[in-house]
Amino acid sequence: MISQPHLLTQYPYIHKALGGLSVQAEQCLAGSTVHLIMLYISQLNGCKYCQIMHEDALKDTTSHEQFMRFRAALAESNLALLPEFEASALRLAKQVTEIKPVTEFDNTPLDEKQYLAVIAITLQINSWNRIAIGLNF
Numbered sequence: 001m002i003s004q005p006h007l008l009t010q011y012p013y014i015h016k017a018l019g020g021l022s023v024q025a026e027q028c029l030a031g032s033t034v035h036l037i038m039l040y041i042s043q044l045n046g047c048k049y050c051q052i053m054h055e056d057a058l059k060d061t062t063s064h065e066q067f068m069r070f071r072a073a074l075a076e077s078n079l080a081l082l083p084e085f086e087a088s089a090l091r092l093a094k095q096v097t098e099i100k101p102v103t104e105f106d107n108t109p110l111d112e113k114q115y116l117a118v119i120a121i122t123l124q125i126n127s128w129n130r131i132a133i134g135l136n137f
Contacts, residue, residue, distance in 0.1 A: 014131070021124040025117035029089070031061040036070055036086055037093050037118060038125045043074060044097055047129035049137040054125075085109045093122040 008015055026034050035058040042050035059067050073081035079090050088108045095102050096119055110118065131137075 021120050025120035028113045028117035037121050040090050041125045045129040047132050049132040089118045092118045096122040
């Protein structure tokens with residue numbers, strides 16, 4: 001099995017390229033929103049490694065109450081329990097992940113930069129999920 005350090009030493013451009021996808025995006029969104037997107041998409045993709053990592057990061061970027069609210073919404077697959085901004089971000093991320101036409105975002109609270117940031121973060125986490133799952137991390 002390929003280890004994570006081996007992947008990073010043999011293919012350092014993967015880490016650099018994927019990291020570059022979200023640098024600008026992460027400046028447009030709150031850290032809690034970034035990790036909420038990454039956790040949600042990792043759950044949809046079934047990537048346990050990334051779920052653990054982003055649940056811990058989400059916990060570190062939110063209050064306990066907000067973390068528990070986010071966690072309950074994801075556990076129940078009920079985005080209506082989230083604030084509208086976060087719910088819109090997760091709906092967009094899900095559609096990008098499932099490769100579905102984006103149709104329901106005419107009245108989104110996301111501005112253009114935030115909309116593109118969600119797409120970039122979704123591209124990044126989908127790629128990391130596939131690497132982690134493919135290498136059995």
